[in-house]
Structures are given as structure tokens and as C-alpha cells.
Amino acid sequence: xxxxxxxxxxxxxxxxxxxxxxxxxxxxxxxxxxxxxxxxxxxxxxxxxxxxxxxxxxxxxxxxxxxxxxxxxxxxxxxxxxxxxxxxxxxxxxxxxxxxxxxxxxxxxxxxxxxxxxxxxxxxxxxxxxxxxxxxxxxxxxxxxxxxxxxxxxxxxxxxxxxxxxxxxxxxxxxxxxxxxxxxxxxxxxxxxxxxxxxxxxxxxxxxxxxxxxxxxxxxxxxxxxxxxxxxxxxxxxxxxxxxxxxxxxxxxxxxxxxxxxxxxxxxxxxxxxxxxxxxxxxxxxxxxxxxxxxxxxxxxxxxxxxxxxxxxxxxxxxxxxxxxxxxxxxxxxxxxxxxxxxxxxxxxxxxxxxxxxxxxx
Amino acid sequence: xxxxxxxxxxxxxxxxxxxxxxxxxxxxxxxxxxxxxxxxxxxxxxxxxxxxxxxxxxxxxxxxxxxxxxxxxxxxxxxxxxxxxxxxxxxxxxxxxxxxxxxxxxxxxxxxxxxxxxxxxxxxxxxxxxxxxxxxxxxxxxxxxxxxxxxxxxxxxxxxxxxxxxxxxxxxxxxxxxxxxxxxxxxxxxxxxxxxxxxxxxxxxxxxxxxxxxxxxxxxxxxxxxxxxxxxxxxxxxxxxxxxxxxxxxxxxxxxxxxxxxxxxxxxxxxxxxxxxxxxxxxxxxxxxxxxxxxxxxxxxxxxxxxxxxxxxxxxxxxxxxxxxxxxxxxxxxxxxxxxxxxxxxxxxxxxxxxxxxxxxxxxxxxxxxxxxxxxxxxxxxxxxxxxxxxxxxxxxxxxxxxxxxxxxxxxxxxxxxxxxxxxxxxxxxxxxxxxxxxxxxxxxxx
Ligand SMILES: Nc1nc2c(ncn2[C@@H]2O[C@H](COP(=O)(O)OP(=O)(O)OP(=O)(O)O)[C@@H](O)[C@H]2O)c(=O)[nH]1
Ligand SMILES: [Mg+2]
Ligand SMILES: [Zn+2]
Numbered sequence: 168x169x170x171x172x173x174x175x176x177x178x179x180x181x182x183x184x185x186x187x188x189x190x191x192x193x194x195x196x197x198x199x200x201x202x203x204x205x206x207x208x209x210x211x212x213x214x215x216x217x218x219x220x221x222x223x224x225x226x227x228x229x230x231x232x233x234x235x236x237x238x239x240x241x242x243x244x245x246x247x248x249x250x251x252x253x254x255x256x257x258x259x260x261x262x263x264x265x266x267x268x269x270x271x272x273x274x275x276x277x278x279x280x281x282x283x284x285x286x287x288x289x290x291x292x293x294x295x296x297x298x299x300x301x302x303x304x305x306x307x308x309x310x311x312x313x314x315x316x317x318x319x320x321x322x323x324x325x326x327x328x329x330x331x332x333x334x335x336x337x338x339x340x341x342x343x344x345x346x347x348x349x350x351x352x353x354x355x356x357x358x359x360x361x362x363x364x365x366x367x368x369x370x371x372x373x374x375x376x377x378x379x380x381x382x383x384x385x386x387x388x389x390x391x392x393x394x395x396x397x398x399x400x401x402x403x404x405x406x407x408x409x410x411x412x413x414x415x416x417x418x419x420x421x422x423x424x425x426x427x428x429x430x431x432x433x434x435x436x437x438x439x440x441x442x443x444x445x446x447x448x449x450x451x452x453x454x455x456x457x458x459x460x461x462x463x464x465x466x467x468x469x470x471x472x473x474x475x476x477x478x479x480x481x482x483x484x485x486x487x488x489x490x491x492x493x494x495x496x497x498x499x500x501x502x503x504x505x506x507x508x509x510x511x512x513x514x515x516x517x518x519x520x521x522x523x524x525x526x527x528x529x
Numbered sequence: 530x531x532x533x534x535x536x537x538x539x540x541x542x543x544x545x546x547x548x549x550x551x552x553x554x555x556x557x558x559x560x561x562x563x564x565x566x567x568x569x570x571x572x573x574x575x576x577x578x579x580x581x582x583x584x585x586x587x588x589x590x591x592x593x594x595x596x597x598x599x600x601x602x603x604x605x606x607x608x609x610x611x612x613x614x615x616x617x618x619x620x621x622x623x624x625x626x627x628x629x630x631x632x633x634x635x636x637x638x639x640x641x642x643x644x645x646x647x648x649x650x651x652x653x654x655x656x657x658x659x660x661x662x663x664x665x666x667x668x669x670x671x672x673x674x675x676x677x678x679x680x681x682x683x684x685x686x687x688x689x690x691x692x693x694x695x696x697x698x699x700x701x702x703x704x705x706x707x708x709x710x711x712x713x714x715x716x717x718x719x720x721x722x723x724x725x726x727x728x729x730x731x732x733x734x735x736x737x738x739x740x741x742x743x744x745x746x747x748x749x750x751x752x753x754x755x756x757x758x759x760x761x762x763x764x765x766x767x768x769x770x771x772x773x774x775x776x777x778x779x780x781x782x783x784x785x786x787x788x789x790x791x792x793x794x795x796x797x798x799x800x801x802x803x804x805x806x807x808x809x810x811x812x813x814x815x816x817x818x819x820x821x822x823x824x825x826x827x828x829x830x831x832x833x834x835x836x837x838x839x840x841x842x843x844x845x846x847x848x849x850x851x852x853x854x855x856x857x858x859x860x861x862x863x864x865x866x867x868x869x870x871x872x873x874x875x876x877x878x879x880x881x882x883x884x885x886x887x888x889x890x891x892x893x894x895x896x897x898x899x900x901x902x903x904x905x906x907x908x909x910x911x912x913x914x915x916x917x918x919x920x921x922x923x924x925x926x927x928x929x930x931x932x933x934x935x936x937x938x939x940x941x942x943x944x945x946x947x948x949x950x951x952x953x954x955x956x957x958x959x960x961x962x963x964x965x966x967x968x969x970x971x972x973x974x975x976x
Contacts (some may be wrong), residue, residue: 175703176647178819182776183774184771184774184775184776184777185646185647185648185706185771185774185820186646186647186648186705186769186770186771186774187647187705187769187771188771205708206709206726206782207709208709208710208711209707209708209711209794210707210710211710211711211712212686212704212707212711212713213708231709249705250648251647251648251705251789252703253648253702253703253704253705254702254705255705277921322976334592335586356610373710374591374593374712374717376602392712395682395712396593397582400585400593401585402592402593420759513541517538521534524534
């Protein structure tokens with residue numbers, strides 16, 4: 168059964184409100200689910216000369232709703248003018264069930280435009296269910312889009328590796344005008360069909376760490392949100408730099424370049440394993456204050472932390488970060504206590520100096 | 530010998546008095562309200578934002594944000610040092626850990642909420658009013674500057690679209706305010722294990738009196754004393770209209786919680802979305818794209834009462850500035866003249882002109898939208914009605930929008946920047962500022 172929701176700007180929505188509102192949803196959908204899906208409906212503003220196509224956000228996300236985890240496919244696209252004459256967007260969400268997961272994959276479903284509403288006509292209304300057709304990406308083809316955008320399809324394997332190692336999801340910066348959904352679909356074809364539903368993604372920036380965060384965002388290099396972050400941020404990746412600097416050589420990379428057909432060709436060559444020298448590790452570790460740095464504070468119980476420069480050689484603990492702070496009872500330089508110490512010292516020093524001077528003179 | 534000692538002492542005195550250690554301590558506010566999540570805290574509880582590039586990831590603010598920490602080490606200048614020893618000056622709320630301008634712990638802040646139904650003209654009004662107060666120092670008797678430009682980025686985006694190219698004839702339009710997912714409007718924080726989507730405020734430093742911007746720039750910011758220089762912060766919010774619709778206030782998205790602290794509420798009433806108002810001033814039908822704006826107002830004040838734990842029957846004394854937007858579309862038909870702005874020749878609001886306008890608009894509204902005026906009366910005991918046009922008289926006419934079509938005034942047509950001439954745009958904001966609110970009180974303008 169299809170469970171879907173359409174969110175767009177209407178003069179009158181299904182729940183009465185106007186403006187961005189629920190235009191249609193599968194009959195009988197619980198209110199909590201309707202609200203959770205509505206919250207996923209925003210379309211981030213794009214760069215000023217983005218084409219309609221480039222503004223589209225396709226995503227596969229997982230959200231919590233009433234203690235349950237929902238797998239949601241969304242296509243959010245600009246959609247003409249609304250009733251106030253302003254640019255409208257239409258968000259179409261589908262909640263995916265086990266049957267669909269067993270026979271289709273997320274990117275392939277999103278790639279079929281026929282499955283997604285481009286516009287909403289008429290009044291808000293309830294939708295009847297139906298069955299979602301099967302859509303599955305081929306897993307034996309070379310990754311042509313990766314090859315075209317990055318010069319080497321093998322990078323898809325390195326990206327997969329980086330994602331697996333990341334604790335919080337990554338942004339992959341892609342060249343202007345890349346087919347971002349195609350990149351996602353090709354990346355998925357490197358995985359067994361079942362695993363593809365573990366692999367949340369979005370084709371526009373979604374903030375890592377938010378409730379709707381994903382494992383990978385394909386971010387156009389012109390995205391305004393990219394500029395808001397430090398380009399050295401540990402979760403932002405560019406092909407040709409950092410962990411994606413070198414061309415990968417593993418088996419998966421070969422498959423990305425040549426497809427499955429070529430596997431037997433390489434069979435008797437000793438195919439190198441997936442690169443192991445990726446030197447990136449999740450950044451969410453809070454170093455405890457170093458004792459030797461804390462001038463004037465008595466011994467703290469915090470152990471000296473390992474140097475950050477060695478992060479790739481030691482494993483990180485992912486648990487909640489504990490901040491160990493000892494406040495120096497407000498006796499910071501900005502409070503007034505130091506002044507009086509200093510003034511008293513100077514006065515005494517001056518008196519002594521004066522005494523010595525006058526003693527010598529007499 | 531004696532002279533040598535004296536010189537030595539004087540030079541010591543001089544170097545000491547100018548040394549950061551011995552500078553006058555800053556006057557801090559007793560309590561600060563977080564502009565995003567509304568919690569109040571003492572300045573000593575403020576967290577600092579780590580600057581060292583390696584300290585990325587915060588358990589509450591999110592994995593992409595710099596670490597927030599309670600400082601234990603400071604340099605001689607009083608700046609906090611992060612665990613890696615970098616100097617930190619940016620501060621964040623101890624609860625939601627969203628960054629806010631440091632000036633909030635040094636200057637008093639006035640929170641002003643801009644409220645209204647979807648499409649009523651809030652975003653246009655905000656862009657026009659802030660743009661006006663950036664420029665019209667002499668006329669308005671006050672001016673504003675961004676407290677921290679980086680944090681007002683989304684307003685700059687709107688101002689640039691409307692006012693960035695004043696000679697341009699290319700048609701532009703502001704986007705509808707998103708309800709979620711716009712990183713310039715909202716931030717998600719994981720507070721006590723639960724995700725909350727919180728609004729990012731727009732924060733300005735307001736200087737009353739026609740003191741010049743150069744004076745302010747040349748005086749050391751450190752030395753500005755709130756009382757003597759009349760500086761304070763103005764915290765504004767631009768919500769999506771959908772957030773004010775009945776039933777839209779959720780714990781997961783507490784985006785209208787700022788109503789609880791508002792010094793004044795600017796309610797944007799769009800007369801062109803009211804069928805009876807349209808009829809009363811002889812405008813044509815707009816195809817039923819109307820909204821019950823009285824319900825939006827009632828819902829807003831119900832939330833104010835709720836957040837302030839006030840009894841349902843209490844009349845609130847939160848000043849309500851009722852802005853009748855898009856005056857260019859209806860003022861002529863309603864016989865209202867908005868071409869002369871209500872400012873005194875010497876600068877500052879002309880209360881007599883405000884009062885006159887209020888007296889003209891009131892019967893118009895009472896006649897056309899009695900249910901709305903009933904809601905207004907029940908909402909607040911202090912109401913001031915002002916008209917406003919964010920775009921101005923020339924903006925509609927020849928861009929193909931049919932004047933008098935209301936919401937469809939610029940339906941799909943947008944506006945040419947060269948023709949934008951805001952009228953009465955900054956008045957609502959000026960009238961809601963702390964000093965003015967009291968002055969208006971004395972002028973017995975509130976009714
Ligand atoms: N004629 C005229 N039209 C205006 C004026 N201000 C806004 N509008 C139009 O009114 C519509 C809504 O304006 P917005 O400022 O986006 O409205 P809003 O209240 O921010 O709406 P939401 O973001 O949906 O809550 C736009 O199509 C504008 O062109 C004005 O001063 N005159
Ligand atoms: Mg808006
Ligand atoms: Zn907060």
C-alpha cells in the first residue's frame with residue numbers, strides 16, 4: 168500500500184490552514200505521521216541563477232515518528248506560483264514499507280518522474296492507496312556519471328568507504344551542473360540491493376545532525392549553504408582532496424570503472440583490497456582541558472588527551488561527550504581581584520625602592 | 530632624583546591604567562534571554578564557541594558546529610581560551626547552544642515579534658523597515674546597525690533583492706518564508722535528547738537620537754555605555770505565517786516562543802485578504818483567497834497568555850501595533866493619504882500625525898471587519914493602527930499586476946526595484962521601540 172503526503176502552498180489545506188499546508192495524503196494517516204512528513208517539506212534556498220532542475224531536492228531519509236522509524240522518499244521541487252503569486256514548491260513524500268524495500272531501491276524510485284507529482288491541481292483532498300511499481304538500478308554497469316564528473320568512476324568506491332567510516336554523514340561537493348540524483352543511483356548500484364535501504368541521501372544540503380540528516384548529501388559547489396561552513400570542515404569532502412585525493416585501486420573501484428562484466432577479466436590478477444589508508448575520523452571528540460595549560464588551576468582529574476594530530480592512529484569513542492570544566496570562581500582577569508594584588512605589590516615595591524634610594528643618598 | 534621617581538610613577542600609572550587588566554569592568558546585564566529558545570540565564574552561565582578548527586562537533590548544537598564550552602581560562606584581555614588555547618569571543622546559549630551576539634549580555638534588548646497570516650506582507654515589511662532605519666537617521670531620529678552582520682544574513686538577502694539595485698528594472702520578488710529546512714531561518718538543536726527546531730532572530734543595535742554613524746564607529750565599541758549613549762538591541766523575528774495559524778505551535782518546532790518575551794507585537798493585517806474590507810473600499814473580488822485574520826490574531830494572543838501563564842480573561846498590556854499592509858493597493862480607494870510620513874521636522878515620530886491616522890483607520894476597520902476589531906480589543910489594551918506600503922505607490926501599477934486585486938496585486942508579477950518607494954514602512958518599528966512605547970503612552974495614543 169502506498170502511504171504518501173503532498174505538502175504545498177494552497178489557499179486552504181486539508182487541515183484548514185492556508186499557505187504551506189497538506190494538500191493531499193493517504194486516507195487514515197495518523198496525525199503524528201502527517202506532522203513528521205510536513206516537517207521534512209522545506210526546500211532550502213538555492214543560488215541565484217539555479218535552474219528549476221537544480222533546485223529539486225530528492226532525498227531518502229529516516230525519521231522518528233511516535234517511537235517508530237519511518238523510511239521516507241521525498242521529492243521537493245519548485246512548482247509554479249501559489250495563490251498569493253509567489254513561487255511555490257511541492258513536496259511529495261512516500262513512506263516505504265518492507266515489500267517495496269525488498270524489490271526496489273530508493274534512488275531508482277526517485278529517478279522515475281512518473282511516480283512523483285509535479286503539481287497539485289484542485290482542492291486539498293485525501294488520496295487512496297495503490298501499489299508502487301518495482302524500480303531497481305542495474306548493478307552491472309560502469310558508473311558513467313561518476314566518470315564524467317570526476318574523471319574516474321573509482322572515486323565512488325572511496326566515497327562509499329568514507330561514508331561507512333563517518334559517524335555523522337558527509338557532504339560531497341560536486342561540480343556545477345552534475346546530475347546529483349544519478350550520482351546517488353550509481354553509487355547505490357555498487358551495493359547489494361538490501362543494503363541500499365541503509366543508505367540515506369539527499370541531493371541538496373541537509374544539515375548533518377538534524378533530525379532529517381542523511382549519510383550523504385550531494386552538494387553543488389554553488390550552494391549558498393556551502394559558503395556558510397568552513398571549507399576545511401571535516402564532514403565536507405571534495406574529490407581530489409583529503410581522503411579523496413588519490414585514485415582508489417580496490418576491487419570495488421574496478422567494478423565502478425568497468426561494471427561487473429569485467430570482473431572475470433581481473434579475476435586472476437591479484438586485485439588490491441579497498442584502500443585502507445583513509446585518514447579521516449569523525450570529529451566529535453571533545454578534548455579535555457590539558458592540565459599543563461591551565462595556569463593557576465590545581466590538578467584536575469582530567470587525563471591529558473592525545474594529540475589531535477594523531478587521530479588516524481587511535482580509535483575514537485563515540486559516546487556522549489563529557490565536558491569537564493572547573494570554574495575558577497570568577498577570578499578571571501576580567502574581574503577586579505588581580506588589580507588589587509598588583510597595586511599593592513607596586514606600592515610596596517615603590518616604597519622599598521624609595522627607602523633604598525634615600526638610604527644610599529644620606 | 531625626585532623628578533625621576535615622579536616620572537617613573539607617572540609612566541607606570543599610565544601603562545597600568547591603559548592595560549587591559551585595569552580597564553573598567555564591563556557593565557553586564559543581570560539576566561539574558563536567549564533569542565532562540567527563550568530561556569533566561571546569568572551572563573556567567575554563557576557558553577563560549579571554540580575557535581580552534583579541530584574542536585568541531587557539539588553534543589547539542591550539532592556535529593557540524595564548533596564546540597561550546599564553559600570557559601575556565603581567560604587571557605589578559607578577558608577573552609576566553611578554548612581547550613586548544615585559541616581566543617574565543619563568540620558566545621552561545623547554555624540551553625540550545627545557538628550563537629547570539631555578545632552585545633546581548635551588555636545591552637538591554639527589546640524583543641519585537643512580527644506576526645501575520647501567510648502572505649500578509651511580513652517579510653516585505655521587515656526588509657523595508659530595517660532598510661529605512663539604516664538610512665533615515667535624521668528623519669526618524671534613530672538608526673540601527675547589525676549587531677553582528679553574519680547573524681542577519683537572511684535579512685540581507687531580502688534587502689538586497691528589493692533595495693540592492695535601485696536602478697534595476699528587472700522584476701524581482703521575495704520568496705515565501707519556508708516553514709522548515711532553511712538554514713538561514715532555523716537551527717535544529719538536540720536539547721535533552723530531543724530535536725528542537727528554533728528560529729534565528731534578527732538582531733540590531735539601535736541608537737536613539739540623530740547621532741551620526743561616524744561618531745559611533747569612531748568611539749570604541751568597548752566604551753559605549755548603554756545609559757549614556759542610548760544604545761539598545763532590537764531583536765526581530767520573521768516567521769512563516771503558517772506558524773501563527775491555530776494549532777501550529779508544536780513542542781518539536783517552538784518557533785513562536787518569542788511571543789512570550791515580546792516588548793511589542795507588530796501584527797500585519799492585510800486588508801486585501803479580507804473580503805468585506807475589499808467590498809467596503811470598492812475593490813474587486815479576489816477569488817476567495819481569504820484568510821480569517823481575526824483567528825490568527827486571537828491565536829497569537831492566546832499563545833502570549835499561555836507562555837506568560839496569564840489568565841484567559843486577563844487583558845494583556847503588550848502593545849499591539851496593527852499594521853495595515855499593502856496600503857498602495859487600497860489607500861486611494863479608502864481615501865487615506867500615506868504620501869506624507871509621520872515625522873517631525875526635527876526628527877522623530879510625529880505623534881499628532883500618528884493619532885490622526887489611527888483615528889481615520891479605526892472606523893474603517895470597525896465598519897468593514899468588526900470581528901477583527903473585536904479580536905483586537907480582546908487581545909490588548911494598547912493598540913495603535915498604522916498603514917504601510919513596503920513597496921510604494923509605483924510598485925504595482927505598470928508591472929502587469931492588476932491594482933485592486935488584493936493578494937493578486939502583484940500576482941505573479943513581482944516588482945521593479947527602481948520603482949520601490951516604501952511608505953510608512955519604518956513607523957511600526959519605531960513606534961514599538963521601548964522609549965517610543967512610553968512616549969506614546971504619555972501622548973495617550975494607545976486606545
Ligand atoms: N502591493 C503590495 N504588495 C505587497 C506589499 N508587501 C507585500 N506585498 C505582496 O504580498 C505578498 C506577500 O508578501 P510577503 O512579504 O512574502 O508575505 P509574508 O507575510 O512574509 O508571507 P509568509 O512568508 O508566507 O508568511 C507578495 O506577493 C508581495 O508581493 C506592498 O507593500 N504592496
Ligand atoms: Mg515571509
Ligand atoms: Zn537558547
